[in-house]
Amino acid sequence: MEESADEASKSAILNAALPLAAEDGxxxxxxxxxxxxxxxxxxxxxxxxxxxxxxxxxxxxxxxxAQMEQALAQQDLAAMKVRERIAAAVLARLDALKPHKDxxxxxxxxxxxxxxxxxxxxxxxxxxxxMWRAVGDTSTDFNFYTKRAILAGxxxxxxxxxxxxxxxxxxxxxxxxxIENVMQFEKLKAQMRERTKxxxxxxxxxxxxRS
Numbered sequence: 072m073e074e075s076a077d078e079a080s081k082s083a084i085l086n087a088a089l090p091l092a093a094e095d096g097x098x099x100x101x102x103x104x105x106x107x108x109x110x111x112x113x114x115x116x117x118x119x120x121x122x123x124x125x126x127x128x129x130x131x132x133x134x135x136x137a138q139m140e141q142a143l144a145q146q147d148l149a150a151m152k153v154r155e156r157i158a159a160a161v162l163a164r165l166d167a168l169k170p171h172k173d174x175x176x177x178x179x180x181x182x183x184x185x186x187x188x189x190x191x192x193x194x195x196x197x198x199x200x201x202m203w204r205a206v207g208d209t210s211t212d213f214n215f216y217t218k219r220a221i222l223a224g225x226x227x228x229x230x231x232x233x234x235x236x237x238x239x240x241x242x243x244x245x246x247x248x249x250i251e252n253v254m255q256f257e258k259l260k261a262q263m264r265e266r267t268k269x270x271x272x273x274x275x276x277x278x279x280x281r282s
Contacts, residue, residue, distance in 0.1 A: 083109040093173035097181045099123045128178050132194045136201045138167035143205040156206035199223045225249045
């Protein structure tokens with residue numbers, strides 16, 4: 072699909088901004104400089120990035136999500152177990168960040184600032200939602216939310232580990248351990264449901280007490 076003029080301009084500005092952000096962080100000043108380098112006027116900049124540096128960080132995250140989805144679409148996910156699919160999704164997201172690792176580190180620091188916390192949570196949710204959808208999740212019940220909450224923890228902790236791992240071998244081992252922890256927790260929950268399936272409910276106990 073061909074890019075629109077706005078999308079092409081945003082992409083050019085982001086390309087110009089990432090090396091700058093790697094050195095100076097994400098700020099309105101960096102965005103303005105990137106706009107000048109990309110030859111985009113101030114009025115158009117306001118249209119493309121209405122929230123300034125926050126819009127720039129969101130644009131970076133959304134590009135990486137799209138690249139992750141493209142990479143996963145080329146893998147034989149159907150032949151993988153769920154845990155393998157999730158590992159593939161997290162690693163694909165890190166691969167999308169890899170060419171701009173220093174800028175990604177700066178973006179993470181930006182999102183950790185209290186005024187940007189809500190944006191950070193929204194972007195993490197968008198990422199893990201994209202991961203689950205890309206690996207074929209079709210849940211619509213309560214599991215829809217629990218899966219995303221659990222994966223948000225796995226991805227966020229792995230991302231922080233990756234920032235400090237030059238070899239990336241430790242990151243893969245760390246990710247595998249986090250996924251194993253989740254699998255063991257899910258196994259424990261299933262065992263508890265099986266053991267307590269015949270237990271009386273709280274409503275039954277209250278009813279018996281009133282009687």
